[in-house]
Each structure stands twice: as structure tokens, then as C-alpha cells.
Amino acid sequence: MKATKLCWGKCIEKMPLRNRLFCCYRKKYRFEREDRSAEVERCSEVYSNTQDPDTDLIIGKPYSCNWDYDPSYEQCLKCKKGQIVTVLQVEACWTFVISENNQKGYIPVECIDPESFLRNYEWYFRNMTRLECEAALKQPPQKVGKFLVRLSSRPDLLSLSVLSAPNVVRHHLIPKSDPQYFARVAVDNRFWDLPSLVEYCQENQFGNIGLLTEPCSKPQPPYMRPPRMRSVTVERSTLSIGKKIGAGQFGEVYKGSFLGFTFDVAIKMTQTDIVDKEELLREAKIMENLQHKNIVRLYAVVVEEPVCIVTEFLPNGSLSEYFRKNAHIEIPFDDQLQFATQIADGMAYLESKHFIHRDLRAANILVGENFVCKIGDFGLARCLNGEVYNATEGQFPVRWAAPEVLKKQTYSHKSDVWSYGILLYEIVTKGATPYAGQSFSSVREYVLLGNKLPKPAGCNERLYARMILCWQKNPADRPSFENTRAFFQRTFVTVENDYDSGGLTPGRYCNTYM
Template identity: 40%
Template sequence: MEDFRERFIMCCQSTFPCFRDPANNTSSGTEKRDIKVIVNEGAAKRANMTLPPTPVEKPGYVYVALYDYTARTEHDLSFNAGDKLEPLRKEEDWWYARGITGISANKEGYIPANYVAPIESLDAEPWYFPETKRLEAEKMLTSQKNKNGAFLIRNCESQQGELSLSVLDNGKVKHYKIRKLENGGYFVSKTRSFFTLRDLVEHYSRNEDGLCVCLAEPCKKTHGLSYNTVDHWEISRSSLKLLKKLGAGQFGEVFEGIWNDRTAVAVKTLKTGTMDPKDFLREAQIMKKLRHARLIQLYAVCTTEEPIYIITELMSHGSLQEYLQKDKGASLQMSDQIEMGAQVTSGMAYLELQNYIHRDLAARNVLVGDNNVCKVADFGLARMENENVYEAKEGTKFPVKWTAPEAIHENKFTIKSDVWSFGILLYEIVMFGQMPYPNMTNFQVVQQLPKGYRMPCPLNCPKYLYDIMSECWKDSPADRPTFETLQWKLEDFFDMDLKQSFDEQV
């Protein structure tokens, strides 16, 4: 013990002057002394070890990345989830930042602001979306980027101070209240509580324990092409490469393309001389205002020379009509078809809420991506409702077999005429893209509808589903359901006894 004490004192004396004997600690400016230093070998070894760098972060100034992000232009900054970044200039949705750690350390560029959060805060958790509303949570979770079990935690709208857990379960979003205990803990079920939200998430990520599904990855977020196109929709034509034609119409063609050799896109072109470019670009103007997981997203436009381009997200399987016709029941089940219809009503319910009418809702104007994800497209005829009614100009051509009687005879379009069209779209889905009113001409349809004629229930169509079609085809627009109602009716189909539903066919 004494030996250890002596060695400790000697080590301190060799390292810290204040521990030295004052009698031996005096020196003149010119006198040199032989100093014998006793080195502690363990201390020397530790001194030579590689230590973590001294933290340079300032609370509130350093952020942690919640997700991976790959730069899409030379002005962007790539980073991986967990990297630390320092914002140098904040500009609404996109910040100019410097990388502190990770693949872009000491580099600068633009980053999407909602991909990062202040370090050491709850906001740094990728599943924490405090200001997200219930409807917005459903839109985000049902994005094609999310897989089953995707989730987020947000503030509860109905009860201030409470939290909600929103979880994606087989295409539908379930919501659970997270309650707080007096001691500060949290619980979903009274049978089990947790000290922190992180503990709660970790537990339900391993066990369903009463939830609809185990929590998987946090909800993902999406953006446009890059920082440059957020507020400036115009992009250079030279940045686009058209790869192959996807389709053609009266006014132009649609191509699969690639932007900046990085991002797959769809490019809709206007054939020179076929229509007023202003009318063509009206579609883009409408799409700028409308953002929903079940509506095709606008990326950019090219308008400085002809042909004019509208650039949107690319849907891998093309139109719903073509997709259904190719499948012919080979792999799609009735549950898949109903889910497709429910997705369309979700997008249309959003248009309904925004007071827009589509005027050309049909399977040909719905696009399909991976995993049967459906999005409403072709807003060329979409209009803002004025006093709930839009009156078409005389001579306007209609897709007769999809158009409501009051729109055909009185040129009056409302969201309820879109509901009529949705009933026809449901028929297309059930019949795998078959033309509605088979064996009838447009003229015959126009003559028979006012007399009460309606298409009979398709073969193998559940009565429950045909009843929904029939409600869409009510004579009086006021008697037709809203898209919000149609959405929950189709979603409720999955909660029914499917066998009983199929047994009750007409």
C-alpha cells in the first residue's frame, strides 16, 4: 500500500508542478537542472490512445439527420441518417448547411429542412411528427414509400396535451391515443406503461401487444425534385432525357424520362398547334396547388420553347385501365380491386375538400405504381367550383359513358357529377377495364339514362359493392354520397365478413 502511495505522489509530482517539493522547485533564469521524470506506464499508454474529438456542437445549432438524402443537383448536400449538420442559412423548406460528420463532412449545400432535427431533442426522433394533423398523417403514411407497420407519433387534435400513435395497417391507418401518467410515463393500454416515448416505441416495435401490427419503420417524407424546383418550377430542357413513349393523345404524348441523370419522371408534351399553351399549362397550375398522396405530384415544367413539357412523378404500371386489362384477374383479387377504388376516393375526397371538380374521372386517368398504388391524374379539365357548379361552354365534348346526366344535358358539372363518374370507374375496376355499357352506343346511353336505365350488377361483383355503384348513379345529384362517405364505405369492406359478402351477390 505504501509503495502504491509513493508511486502515486511521484506521478503527480512529475505531471503537476504544484505537487513538487518547494525546495527543489526553484530555478534561476540561467541555471539548468537535471530533472528525473518518473513515468507511469499505464498513463503513458492511455495518453497515446485515440480519443473522440472534442465536441464542437452548440445546442440548438447542430442538427441530426433523420433520413438518408442523396443530392439531386450540384447545389444539394448528400447525407445519411445520423449524420450531424450545421445550418448556415435557413430558407423555409430548404436550408443551406455544412456537414459536420458523415459523407459530407466539411462540405456545404442545400438540405431538406424536415429531414433533420435539433440534436438531443425529441424532434430528432424520426417517428415524431408533433404538428401533423390526423388527415395529413393518413396522407403521409399511405404514401407508396411506406411499408406495412410504418408509424408516427403526433399531437392529438381532439385533446390538447395528449399524443396519438398513427400506424399503417394493410393500406389503412389506425390511430391510438397515447396517454400520460402523473409521474410522466406513457401508455397505450393501461396494462403496460413506459417511462419514455422511446421505450414505448421500442416495445411495440418488438411486440404487437394489442396493436394492429408491430411498429416497423417511421413514416417517410417526400419532396420535389430538388431545392432549385421548390419555388422555381421551370427547369432546363437539357436536364431531361426522354427514354420511351408511354402513350399518346389528341394534344400530345407522354414519355418516361430521367432528370439530371438521377430521377425517373413522366414527361407530358404538348403537340405544337393543337391547343393554346395556356390551356395546357392550366393543368400544371392546378397541380401546384393540390398535394395529396393519391394525386399525381407535379415536379416541374419546361415552357420557354416548344414543345411545352409538364414533368410529374413516374408511375411504373401506367394507367389503371391498361393495368386491369393486362391482368384480367390473373393476380388481382376482389380485395385488391376494392382497395384500388378506396385509394381513388381518398384522392377525390381531397379534391372535394378543396372545392375542385375533376370532370374526367375514369380508369384511363388513374395511374398505377408498385404494390397497386393508385393516383388520380390528368387534371386538364379540372376546375375550381363556383357556387358549387361549373357550366361547360357550349360545344364541349364529354366522355359520354362516364358523364352524369345533368352534365350531358345541362352542361353543369359538380363534385356530385364526379361521384357519378366514380361509379362508372368502379364498374371498370370490377370488369378489368371493360368498356362500360357494353353493346350500347353513346347515343343509346344518352337516351336510356333519363328513363332510369342503369348497368346491371357485373358478374361476380359483391352486392355490397354494386350498392355503392347504384348510390353513385342516383338521378338527383343531392342524393349521391360524398367522396368522404364513399371512402369509408369501401374501407369498411375489409372489416366485413368477406365470405358472407361474396355469398350475397345479386
């Protein structure tokens, strides 16, 4: 071995300078690649089952960055658009990667994606339900031809969704992996894939798609805390507190921002007594463990007096406020379903995590852009260790309370389902007070006698039947939130008249899987 090293050294000495540099570089590069391969293999073995639910990222697989990322935190990795990185681990909204030059760090999961060739286009929204898509396209201004592309519920199809007339959205289904598809339907070979089809339709009328005018605008991405933070606590000096915008179970709510950042946040500030501080910190702990698109996102906590919870800011306020502001406007049935479905989706997530909310009502549902609804105010929320939670004291919303809560303050997922039925009543009546004109004591007596709210004027029969199902006296007879979520998605998504194959190959790709 020693003789071999000496011979190799003599050979290098006799080489021209350029060749010597190349050999040294190749030797160094080879060991860097070996180290990188070992790291990728190790992480693939350790984290092979870790995936982000909204992406198809595979541990140990290389991906191309969709845009430049200039990190704000030390543990993050700076990367350029088109740079190749390999995924080592996925953590919520961050992914830990290693670059080709052996640098490691965190980047947002949105920065890489298996469908990177589509994520570079502003019209591609990827994971979006049909109801969410229609709500986004119907947002003013309603310019005919406004469009977006999203994944279908069938893995082999994409949907090109277009606002074909005011309040009318058509969904054109296009296969993802049929290389001969565009060759069959192309006009004079003027397009050969989805991006070229979209580009062609932005300049020409084509089939049932018509003329595409402008991509649907995307909401601003949410602020993300630095990855692997040991604590969500921040100093009060990092916050800029603005005007008061409301009040919650244990404090007042202000609009504000983080110093040095331009996005708005909501700051819930507790009152001065110590009980409120403990309850607010309990609420923050619950919110920290919940990550769902229909649940308000926690950003940070200030533990010094007065304690503050910093969450995302939703510009349209609570659902009850939204109804008051739009009292003169008729809210379409599709929008009512959009509210009901999103809330059921968020509550089904809470149900799966064994949390009960205990204060589910329109005042605690926040409304963002594109009719996005998020469940907030977790001041009364608890984690269920068994089937029920028995409260010994404390106030509760009587008009939304189930019979077992009015009797013994016994809470469960099914008592939340009862409250959800009352919330449906609020949605249909545009925020009308349940049991209007009755005192708390008369409401309690009315409910315990087995009475139910009457059907609101103009309420859909099947929607009211769902309310009645939520108001069954026996908690076991009420549906779960997972059942309710599936009910809305299955029953109210129409499939007969507004799906086609874009006028490309009529009938071939028409289906009901949206």
C-alpha cells in the same frame, strides 16, 4: 461608458493569450446567440400558424436532424445527422431552419420530426392508413414476419403491423407514452422501449407478435423541386426523353429523366397546334396548385415548342392497364377497397379546393408501388367559381358522363361523383367497359331514361348500393366525396378479429381505432 471600455481593454491586454481568445470567442458567441434568438422569436410570431399537415413541427422549436443532408440547391442548408436546427417556416415539403451556428437555409421536412428517435429506424412508416399498411405488407415477396410500425388513428397508440401468414396482417397496439408499459411486459428486462422490443422480436418468438423477419420496404421518396422557385419551367436540354408509354387528353406521354438524376419521370408532350399548348399549360397550372398523396405530382414544365409537362412516374401505369396485365389474377376485395378509398381521398381533396376533374375514369388513375393510386390527366379539369361549370364545346367521356353533362354539359362536383360510381364499376369488373356493346348515342339515351348499370357478378351489396347512390338522377341526391371517403373508411375496415395488444397485456389496449 468610454472609461468602462478602456478598463476592459486593459484587462484583456494583461490576460494570457488563451484567456483573451476565450473572452473574444465568448463575446462573439453571445451576440450570435442573441441574433439567432431574435430571428427565432420573429419567425415564431410571423409564422406561428404555419405547419406541415404530415408532421407536428412547431415554429421556433429546435429539432434533431435524422440523417446527413447534402443540398443540391444554393438556398438549402447542409446538415449532419444529430445536428440541432430550429424551424423558422414550413413550406410544403421543405422547412426553413436556422442552425446553432446561425446558418439559415432549407432542408426537407422528412429530415426532422418530433419522433426523430423512431424516424431513424427503417421499419417506422409514421403516417400510413391501415389499408395502405396491409397493401404494403402484402406486396411480393410475402415473407411471414414482415413488419412495420405506424401511427394509430388514436394519438396515444402505435401499431406494430405484421404479416402473420400469406395475405393475413395482424395489428398489435402499443401505447406511445406509458413509461411503465414495457416494464410490465418485458421478459427478464430484455427490452424497455419500442426499438428494443422490435430488436428482441427479431431474434425471439414473443407472444402473439411471433418472430419478426424483415422490415417492409419503403417506396423511393419523390423528387422535390428546389424551394421557393419562382417558376417550374425548365429547359428541354435538362430532360432525357425515353420511350412512349401512353397518350393523354392533349398529347403523348414518354418515360424519361432529368439529366444528372437517376429517378424516372413521365413527360407529357403536346401536339403542334397552339390550342393544345394553351390547354397543356392550363393543366400544369392546375397541377402545380395541388399537393396530395393521391394526386400525381408535377415536377416541371417546358414552355418551348412542343410544350412538355414533367410529372412523377408511376411504374404500374394506369389502373385500366393494371387490370389488363393482371386479367388472369383474382384481385382480392381488400385491394378493390384500397383503390376505391384512395381515389375517393384524392377527389375529396379536389372537392375541398373547388376543382372538378371532368374526366374521372380508370384510364386516368395511375398505379405506383404498394398499390398506391394517384389521380392524373387534368386536361379537362377546371376551378369552380360557383356551383356549376357550363362548357360550351369540346369532347367528353360519354360512358362516364352524368345526365346533366349529357344534356347541357353542366359540370359540378356531383357530376364527378357520378363518374366515380362508373369507376367503381370498372374496379369491381377489373376494367370492363361500361355499357359494353352500346354506341355513344344509345348510352346517352339509356342514361337519360333513368337506367343504371346492372350489378356486376360477385359485387358486394353495400358497394353496389354506393354506386347506385352515385348515380342518382338529381345531383343534390348524390353524396359528396368527403362522405364517400368516410363511408369506405368507416364501413370496410374490419375491427373484430385482427387487433390485439401484441400478446403483451391481453385486452388492455385492444380497440377499434385503426
